[in-house]
Amino acid sequence: MDSIKVMMDIYKEDRSMKFNIFVILILSLCASLFAGTADDPNLIGWWNFNDGGAKDWSQYGHHGVLRNGARVVYDTERGMVLHNPKAGYLDPNEGHSGHVYCGGERASIADPCTWADIPRSYTVLMWIKSQMWWTPPWPGSPNQFEKEWQAIFTKGTRGYGQLIITTVGTQGRIYFRARGLQPSTNDHINGNTFIDDGNWHHIAAVCEYDAVTGQTALHLYIDGYEEYNSPVIATGSLILCSDPVYIAGSYGGSTKDGEIYMDDVRLYNRALTESEILTAMDEPIPSDFTGDSKIDMDDFRVLAKDWMETDYTIASDTGGMVAHWDFAGAAGETTVPDLVGDNDAVIVGGGQLDGNGAAVLTGGPDGPYIDLGANLGNVISDLEYCTIFIDCVWDGNSTSWQRLFTVAQPGTTEFSTITYVSVNERWLRYYQRHNAHDEETNASNPTYVPEMKGQHQIAISITKDYGLYGCTIIYIDGVKAAFHTNLAPCSLDLLGQTSRNYIGRGPFERDPLDANTINIDNRFAGKINDVRIYGRRLSERDVKDIYEGVSRQLYFKLEAPGNLSDAESTNSKVVDFKDLAALVNKWLQQVPLLEDNLN
Structure with missing residues (x-):
């Protein structure tokens, strides 16, 4: 604090000395920031x-x-x-x-x-x-x-x-x-x-x-x-x-x-x-808030303005998320709250939470599944652009065509589903039908698709403004695994207000008395850890960050340029004394030059 007082006294009593000090700071800062790159x-x-x-x-x-x-x-x-x-x-x-x-x-x-x-x-x-x-x-x-x-x-x-x-x-x-x-x-x-x-x-x-x-x-x-x-x-x-x-x-x-x-x-x-490229991309931006290529009292004014704002805190980790189930309840429970909406899910048919952040599903033609609720159809009917995340542990293909995710209209052929294909454990398919037209996105290239048995995070991004009718992208563990250009309109809002919204089962009903329908609904066998639906398309970087556990929020107008010190990935936009200390510390790094000038 004594060093800060000395600098403030200089500012009050000797403006020409202040100017000389800042010139030294400017030259030193620019030299340290740009020397390696510019050379x-x-x-x-x-x-x-x-x-x-x-x-x-x-x-x-x-x-x-x-x-x-x-x-x-x-x-x-x-x-x-x-x-x-x-x-x-x-x-x-x-x-x-x-x-x-x-x-x-x-x-x-x-x-x-x-x-x-x-x-x-x-x-x-x-x-x-x-x-x-x-x-x-x-x-x-x-x-x-x-x-x-x-x-x-x-x-x-x-x-x-x-x-x-x-x-x-x-x-x-x-x-x-x-x-x-x-x-x-x-x-x-x-x-x-x-x-x-x-x-x-x-x-x-x-x-x-x-x-x-x-x-x-x-x-x-x-x-x-x-x-x-x-x-x-x-x-x-x-x-x-x-x-x-x-x-x-x-x-x-x-x-x-x-x-x-x-x-x-x-x-x-x-x-x-x-x-x-990564090194260049990650280079820090100097704390030059005013953009005048110097760090001076004007930068303090920017910081002070942020400091005086009443609220730079984001209340929740939404970023465009419209539904989120994390399966974090107590063992034996069958109700899973929607953390960002009003679409609580229910585990049906004997499944339950394991108490360790997962829902356990046993598969088979009549096994347990997760009903996301008919009210989710009100959300689905608005989603022209969306990204669906599912973190799960799959037991493998003991039976063919296991269904992982479904939204569908009963009594119609309008549905969208994510399926493990056949007995191939390196093949995942996103399948949507609208007006009797099918669009399939197949992640089956072994170069990009890992063995799907075990724990993986799957993301499906759907957009309608690629080419004439949009595209679908499949990510597995944060890596782009498949890209499909649609041949006809293909977005979730086209399905209307879906009422069959499931994790772990398909869109159709099986008739127990009809042997021809025995394989129509092979259900998911494994654990469901986390399911998220975003009402927008996410970039590959966003998908990768979610997989790696990095929360990169879209703060828009809530960005505070004076926020320097907070290490938290969320709720970190508060500007306080820590940020003042961070900026002052940048000044104090130049103390030897400052003392030389004072002598």
């Missing part, structure tokens, strides 16, 4: 927007220029970031909306190559966020990017450029192309992870040339995880172009520029490894 000779462009503009923090000085309304703004999560606003800032002489011009062009293709003409391996890293067009609770339509094939990082156009990273149509997925590779079907990657949720996502696009084989591999990582379609392997040489490097824009015209937020954009002239 990498393969980092040929680094635009982090912390200077309020588009300075290149690499050692090469390829500074960018903000054009046509693009500006640097303050973001509560990442500090100073680039914001390319909606189209409307058009320069009639250029025909582009906002973007950052970074140079690297040539007058003609015959001229000597520039720093941006990379013929072999390279890596592009960045953080991006789409504009949030809506706020919770979750509506039927998600956020989407503003323009079709919206430019993110480009050197040239999507059709004729050299290095192209855009969105896929208006959908919230990433398209990465390195033109010239053969066959042409392998010169690009269409990502399948949706990032149009108004949250920050880390993108890594890697072009990796192997001089021994002559092959080039394209990799695409979203939030540190390699995409399901990545890598793709190709041959041939990259086609270079004479266009400049644009951030958040394209040389191909204003129709490919749209609203987006971006931060920490890096270009390397080598292929980074997955470990290096």
Whole structure:
């Protein structure tokens, strides 16, 4: 506290001394934060927007220029970031909306190559966020990017450029192309992870040339995880172009520029490894709350504002969850409360809780199951987008086609079910029928599907805005195991208000007097540990975090940039003396420099 008093006295009595101290702090902080990264000779462009503009923090000085309304703004999560606003800032002489011009062009293709003409391996890293067009609770339509094939990082156009990273149509997925590779079907990657949720996502696009084989591999990582379609392997040489490097824009015209937020954009002239990508992604953001590239009393003002707010605490771990059963009751109980809704479940037919956080089901054609209640149909009928999580222990296929999860309408063919297929213990199927049309998503590739016997966490993500009719993704233990593009409309709301909502049994009734129905409802044998239903699609990173027990909440307006010290994964948005101590400690780390200045 004496050190704090000394600093406060300096602030009151000698403003010029205060200024000198802060200059030292600024230089020291920037040197410690940026030295290791900026000294990498393969980092040929680094635009982090912390200077309020588009300075290149690499050692090469390829500074960018903000054009046509693009500006640097303050973001509560990442500090100073680039914001390319909606189209409307058009320069009639250029025909582009906002973007950052970074140079690297040539007058003609015959001229000597520039720093941006990379013929072999390279890596592009960045953080991006789409504009949030809506706020919770979750509506039927998600956020989407503003323009079709919206430019993110480009050197040239999507059709004729050299290095192209855009969105896929208006959908919230990433398209990465390195033109010239053969066959042409392998010169690009269409990502399948949706990032149009108004949250920050880390993108890594890697072009990796192997001089021994002559092959080039394209990799695409979203939030540190390699995409399901990545890598793709190709041959041939990259086609270079004479266009400049644009951030958040394209040389191909204003129709490919749209609203987006971006931060920490890096270009390397080598292929980074997955470990290096994760290291770059996890670099901490300095406690520069005001974005003026210094830590001073203005940052205390931001912290104090957060401090004075009445409530930055999230009351429950929902994040869009509409139902949750954790089976944590006492042994022998048969009622399981819904922790976030009003849909308490009942264990039917002799099953019960084991007292250790699980419901025990014995399988067979007439075995016990869990009835999630007819009222859950009111929730199901609203779910155009959803993610279903089931943590379970499966005994294995003593009988075929064991049913794990079902929502269905009695007396109709409208149903959705998750099933262990046949006697193959590496095959899981999500199956939905609507208007006599079947959609099947099969997780059966042994490369991605582990032996299903034993404990696993299964997640099914359903969305309707991929392609014409949406898609279904299966995750097993946090890893994407199957991806299916639907051939007809396929979302849970199409089923209506389902009344058969079960864990451990199928959608149909079996007739004990009819031998033809004996295998129509083989029920789940094993333990059910946890079941969650989200009213939105979750990103792969979200799925992975839930599997690993990390709670990453969507706080939106409740984000407090002054929250520095709390270690709890939930309810950690309170700003208090601990956060003040954390910020002061950053100052006190510079005490030797401070004392030198005072002497």
